[in-house]
Amino acid sequence: MMAPMTVIYDPTKPERNRPAPLPDAEASARLAALADQARADMALIGHNHDWVPAPADGAYNVLVLGAGQAGLGSAFALSRHRIGAVKVIEGGPAHEVGCWTRYARMHTLRSPKNMKGIELDIPSLHTERWFEAKYGREAWDATDLVPREDWNEYLTWYRDVTGADVDFNTTITAVHKPDASGYFTVVATRDGERVEYRARRVIFSLGLKGGGGTFLPPLVENLPEHLRFHTEDDIDFDSLAGKRVLVLGGGASGFDNASTALEAGAATVEMHVRRSDIPRQNSLRWMEFPGMQEHFYDLTDEQKWEFSLFNGGLPQPPTQASVWRAFCHGNFSMLTDTRWADATVRVTDGVEEVVVTDDKGVEHVGDVVISATGYAVDLGLRPELEEFLDDIALWSDEFEPAVGHGMGLCPYLGDGFQFQAKDAASDEAREYIPRLVHLSTGARASHGVAGNQLSGIFAGLTRVAQRIATDITKENWPTFFREFRAFEHIEIAEAGPHREGEAWYPDGPRY
Numbered sequence: 001m002m003a004p005m006t007v008i009y010d011p012t013k014p015e016r017n018r019p020a021p022l023p024d025a026e027a028s029a030r031l032a033a034l035a036d037q038a039r040a041d042m043a044l045i046g047h048n049h050d051w052v053p054a055p056a057d058g059a060y061n062v063l064v065l066g067a068g069q070a071g072l073g074s075a076f077a078l079s080r081h082r083i084g085a086v087k088v089i090e091g092g093p094a095h096e097v098g099c100w101t102r103y104a105r106m107h108t109l110r111s112p113k114n115m116k117g118i119e120l121d122i123p124s125l126h127t128e129r130w131f132e133a134k135y136g137r138e139a140w141d142a143t144d145l146v147p148r149e150d151w152n153e154y155l156t157w158y159r160d161v162t163g164a165d166v167d168f169n170t171t172i173t174a175v176h177k178p179d180a181s182g183y184f185t186v187v188a189t190r191d192g193e194r195v196e197y198r199a200r201r202v203i204f205s206l207g208l209k210g211g212g213g214t215f216l217p218p219l220v221e222n223l224p225e226h227l228r229f230h231t232e233d234d235i236d237f238d239s240l241a242g243k244r245v246l247v248l249g250g251g252a253s254g255f256d257n258a259s260t261a262l263e264a265g266a267a268t269v270e271m272h273v274r275r276s277d278i279p280r281q282n283s284l285r286w287m288e289f290p291g292m293q294e295h296f297y298d299l300t301d302e303q304k305w306e307f308s309l310f311n312g313g314l315p316q317p318p319t320q321a322s323v324w325r326a327f328c329h330g331n332f333s334m335l336t337d338t339r340w341a342d343a344t345v346r347v348t349d350g351v352e353e354v355v356v357t358d359d360k361g362v363e364h365v366g367d368v369v370i371s372a373t374g375y376a377v378d379l380g381l382r383p384e385l386e387e388f389l390d391d392i393a394l395w396s397d398e399f400e401p402a403v404g405h406g407m408g409l410c411p412y413l414g415d416g417f418q419f420q421a422k423d424a425a426s427d428e429a430r431e432y433i434p435r436l437v438h439l440s441t442g443a444r445a446s447h448g449v450a451g452n453q454l455s456g457i458f459a460g461l462t463r464v465a466q467r468i469a470t471d472i473t474k475e476n477w478p479t480f481f482r483e484f485r486a487f488e489h490i491e492i493a494e495a496g497p498h499r500e501g502e503a504w505y506p507d508g509p510r511y
């Protein structure tokens with residue numbers, strides 16, 4: 001009998017954190033067979049013909065902005081409703097899907113491996129099947145959390161198998177109000193050239209920044225740009241070799257960036273945490289049940305608000321492995337109960353250093369700061385929403401207790417993550433605002449855990465596609481009804497007895 005296989009998550013040896021693949025030829029053949037199976041499964045339980053009227057010349061029914069897991073999942077969810085002419089636009093290159101090989105610097109996902117996800121009820125599209133095809137069943141059984149690079153690779157496979165139509169290296173710069181025929185114009189740049197797309201609907205799935213932007217506390221933002229980073233920045237970690245790094249924040253990204261800096265040869269990494277301890281409890285794990293994932297939206301505003309306030313105060317913990325990964329370096333230290341009161345630059349003999357003074361008056365000196373301070377929800381920071389901002393209803397517009405609260409800046413979304421128009425909006429805006437869909441961080445006040453993260457992504461994608469399919473049906477009802485009136489499908493060729501050899505007739509034993 002073979003010895004049981006173990007996949008070792010050794011925090012000091014990142015290269016050992018991916019299971020050994022099966023021999024290339026075998027893995028490729030298994031993945032190709034799985035892709036065939038997935039396509040067959042999709043066809044088997046898919047709708048059998050198109051139904052959405054073709055959009056005007058060169059336009060799309062839906063443009064999906066961002067080809068991370070949320071954008072790709074949206075495109076797939078729409079295809080399950082047989083909604084064609086869907087284009088996905090992505091700023092990055094084809095080999096990187098979303099954040100996973102960019103600023104997500106952990107070894108593994110935090111989400112449990114056995115979650116319902118972007119496969120949307122097609123088992124052969126699930127990560128588990130992909131992983132099994134690539135590494136073998138034992139590797140999956142022995143794997144605790146899915147390695148991050150495998151997740152990226154799985155997403156590229158998923159993108160291919162689900163047939164997403166993606167334009168890569170295309171960065172969206174603006175979205176304009178619809179023209180007289182109801183089509184929005186999306187403006188982007190590719191290779192320095194301006195490109196334009198037109199579509200009836202737009203899904204904004206631009207990642208964690210999509211609800212606003214990265215958040216830097218003002219005293220960090222005021223430091224010169226070359227001395228401070230946000231964890232989402234494209235940091236050249238090799239340039240941190242020999243440097244003293246100050247990390248602000250003890251969440252997942254704080255630990256991942258601290259470890260990446262240490263592995264790149266940083267002289268020291270000092271992490272500063274405001275609380276008396278790092279977060280340990282992960283409340284997301286409670287939220288992963290159907291009532292919460294699929295039906296949070298149906299609660300009252302009071303219930304949603306109460307939940308949002310309570311949940312908003314619960315910090316997300318890092319994984320145990322990422323804490324170990326940092327602490328196994330002797331030159332890593334973590335200071336709790338440390339609030340930054342000031343941050344300045346001191347220049348000695350032409351050499352710059354950052355001097356941070358904490359609220360107890362203690363000075364901490366480093367060469368560079370990495371701010372692991374998360375994201376802000378503020379649609380006003382999104383250039384692509386500029387023309388719509390005045391008309392989009394926020395929680396603070398619709399629910400009195402939300403006025404003046406940070407969470408009140410979250411958009412007050414409809415059941416399919418669509419923006420809603422403010423009461424004061426024009427009739428025109430009231431028609432087109434709900435054709436814009438926000439599948440990003442601002443959705444949490446309206447949809448809780450459903451949305452772009454794995455904890456509830458299947459529910460978010462399902463709602464988005466369901467709403468769009470409903471709205472397309474309503475919008476096109478006059479056309480559908482006209483088609484129905486003119487419809488001819490003659491099934492009775494003979495108003496008489498069946499003649500031998502003419503056509504199929506049920507004469508077998510079961511009739």
Ligand SMILES: Cc1cc2nc3c(=O)[nH]c(=O)nc-3n(C[C@H](O)[C@H](O)[C@H](O)COP(=O)(O)OP(=O)(O)OC[C@H]3O[C@@H](n4cnc5c(N)ncnc54)[C@H](O)[C@@H]3O)c2cc1C
Nearest residue numbers: 066068069070091098099109110111171172207452453454
């Ligand atoms: C350390 C860390 C650990 C995490 N662990 C987990 C986890 O275990 N499970 C989980 O579900 N989530 C986890 N997350 C959160 C994860 O980032 C999101 O769940 C996931 O990225 C959401 O997918 P998305 O498609 O919305 O965003 P993204 O993956 O960020 O994709 C958005 C895409 O939009 C593109 N884009 C953005 N702006 C533009 C533009 N102007 N023009 C064109 N394209 C653009 C980007 O290039 C990107 O490809 C983690 C995040 C971090 C930082």
